[in-house]
Amino acid sequence: MKDAILFKLLLIVKGNGNITELKKDGHSYVRIAEFVKYLVDEEFAEKKDGKLSLSDIGMKRLKELNKKYDRKHFNQWIVPENRSKVDKLDKNFVYLPNQNELNF
Amino acid sequence: MAKRFESKLDVALFNNLNEMFIEKNWINNIIGYDSFLEKYYVFLENLNDDERDLILDLTKDYLYVAPEEYFRRLIDVSARLSEYDLNLSNIYVLPILSKEDRQKSGKIKSGGHTSYYFKNKMLNNYEVFAESKFHVIENLEGLPSAEKIAKKKHPIVLLDDYVGTGESAITALDELFKVQNYDKKFVFVLTLVSQEIGMNAVKAQGYNFLTGQIRKRGISDKYDQAEAKVKIEIMLNLEEKIGVKERFRLGYGGSEGLVTMMRTPNNTFPAYWLEPKNKKWEPPFLR
Numbered sequence: 001m002k003d004a005i006l007f008k009l010l011l012i013v014k015g016n017g018n019i020t021e022l023k024k025d026g027h028s029y030v031r032i033a034e035f036v037k038y039l040v041d042e043e044f045a046e047k048k049d050g051k052l053s054l055s056d057i058g059m060k061r062l063k064e065l066n067k068k069y070d071r072k073h074f075n076q077w078i079v080p081e082n083r084s085k086v087d088k089l090d091k092n093f094v095y096l097p098n099q100n101e102l103n104f
Numbered sequence: 105m106a107k108r109f110e111s112k113l114d115v116a117l118f119n120n121l122n123e124m125f126i127e128k129n130w131i132n133n134i135i136g137y138d139s140f141l142e143k144y145y146v147f148l149e150n151l152n153d154d155e156r157d158l159i160l161d162l163t164k165d166y167l168y169v170a171p172e173e174y175f176r177r178l179i180d181v182s183a184r185l186s187e188y189d190l191n192l193s194n195i196y197v198l199p200i201l202s203k204e205d206r207q208k209s210g211k212i213k214s215g216g217h218t219s220y221y222f223k224n225k226m227l228n229n230y231e232v233f234a235e236s237k238f239h240v241i242e243n244l245e246g247l248p249s250a251e252k253i254a255k256k257k258h259p260i261v262l263l264d265d266y267v268g269t270g271e272s273a274i275t276a277l278d279e280l281f282k283v284q285n286y287d288k289k290f291v292f293v294l295t296l297v298s299q300e301i302g303m304n305a306v307k308a309q310g311y312n313f314l315t316g317q318i319r320k321r322g323i324s325d326k327y328d329q330a331e332a333k334v335k336i337e338i339m340l341n342l343e344e345k346i347g348v349k350e351r352f353r354l355g356y357g358g359s360e361g362l363v364t365m366m367r368t369p370n371n372t373f374p375a376y377w378l379e380p381k382n383k384k385w386e387p388p389f390l391r
Contacts, residue, residue: 009115017114024109029145030138036118045115052116087108 001038007065009035013045014054014062112156113149124164133170144388150380155342158335159375162322166362166376169297174265174366177296178221179230181316182261185292186232188312191257195233196248197222198241200264200276200293217366218265218296244283253290260291267298267315268371269357270305277311288312299359299371300325321360322373339373347381348374364389 008021022032036052039045044058054062089095125131125141134140148156169177185192199219222238241247253260262276273293280291293306298315306313320326323335336354343353352374355361359371368377368389377391 013115017116018111019113019115019118020109020111023111028142029113029149030142033118033122033141033145036115037122039115040119040122045119047116047119050116052114052119 001035003065003068005035006044006061007069009039010044010054010058010062010065013039013052013058017052111149112151112153113145117148117160120160128166128168130168133168140388143386146385147388150385151342154338158338158342162326162362162373165322165326167297167317167319167364169265169363169365171366174218174296175221175224177316178218179227181294181296181314182227183230183232184314185259185261188259188289189257190259190290192232192236192259194237194239194248194256194258195222196239196241196258196260198244198247198260198262198276198280200262200272219263222263244280247280247284250284250286253284253286257290260286262291262293263295264293265296265365266363266369266371267293267295267302267306268355268359268361268369269299270302271357273302273306274309277306277309297363297365299361301357301359319361319363321358322362323354323360325360339375342375345380345382346375346378348378352378367391 008025012019012021019032022035023029027035036045039058040047040052042057043055044061045052046055046058047053121144125137130140131137148159151159185195197219199216201216219240222240227233227238228236239246247260248258252258260280262273262280264273267273273295277291277293280286288310289312292312292314294314296315297317297319298313299319299321301321303313303315303318323339324332326332327335339354352370355373356370360373361369361371362376363369363372364376368391370377370391372389375387376389377387379385379387379390
């Protein structure tokens with residue numbers, strides 16, 4: 001597996017686990033299932049309390065890849081937090097948040 | 105404004121499904137597994153959280169019988185005829201077909217397909233069938249007389265790969281008894297897999313019923329009453345979105361089936377086999 005993909009996968013497992021970015025990169029669901037199987041087979045990730053988390057081996061690999069992909073290439077390793085984004089609004093648009101969707 | 109794609113799926117779900125499909129051996133048993141898997145994920149992606157949780161839970165119980173399993177399953181069930189007071193030197197096998205289907209020549213149905221296995225002479229290698237001759241009856245005129253059966257004790261076997269509500273089996277039995285008034289103790293409905301409701305319906309009419317596997321209702325028999333009520337509501341809402349016709353709600357006859365055999369019976373929850381009206385996904389077990 002290419003380091004860039006592995007790096008992204010490890011970051012996703014460490015983060016919220018959502019696979020949106022992998023789909024945006026054009027991977028099929030079948031391919032993502034294979035990626036996840038690889039992470040588990042290679043013991044980079046393990047199941048804890050029903051969730052998938054990074055193992056010590058996975059953390060170590062992530063640190064190595066962090067060094068390789070330093071901040072100069074931040075766009076390769078930052079995984080956008082999509083749920084925090086809103087679509088661009090017109091400057092005159094009066095934004096009234098939906099009371100049911102507020103999380104504070 | 106184009107809506108950004110945001111997946112509802114996470115890596116834990118992928119890991120759980122990897123484990124589940126390995127355990128169920130679907131990874132080897134389903135021909136074109138990758139294509140099935142892709143459809144299954146697209147299907148999950150289009151569900152809301154409650155629907156997805158329910159489908160994931162139900163899929164744990166889903167039975168897929170691969171075509172390669174048919175012959176062995178059929179032998180295992182058929183061998184149980186030896187537990188009855190019968191003479192197995194001649195066994196009459198009648199595929200379960202409606203009168204209409206019987207008259208339409210050329211239409212291949214599950215009962216007809218399954219009965220073809222009885223033409224395999226390898227059956228005689230099995231001890232209980234060492235001396236047996238199987239007669240696959242294609243039209244009711246070819247049946248032996250009730251007197252002959254009473255005298256010789258040969259079984260009459262009505263066969264299908266799957267029994268859902270039992271409706272087809274009972275109709276076939278009614279047609280059979282219009283032609284020959286057999287003693288019921290020589291008449292058997294034999295099937296590889298049966299919903300419990302179908303089995304009970306046939307048995308209630310006083311017939312022998314042999315099945316390799318009994319299937320309970322997917323939701324009503326799985327959860328306690330209060331939880332089942334909530335889950336049924338979730339499924340009915342999903343079916344509303346899909347555009348399921350009234351008579352197929354929760355599977356034909358409310359069977360709540362979770363089965364795919366050579367084909368997926370309409371007794372299975374339609375979410376698994378019916379293409380939604382908005383065409384947003386292909387069902388994983390299209391009928």
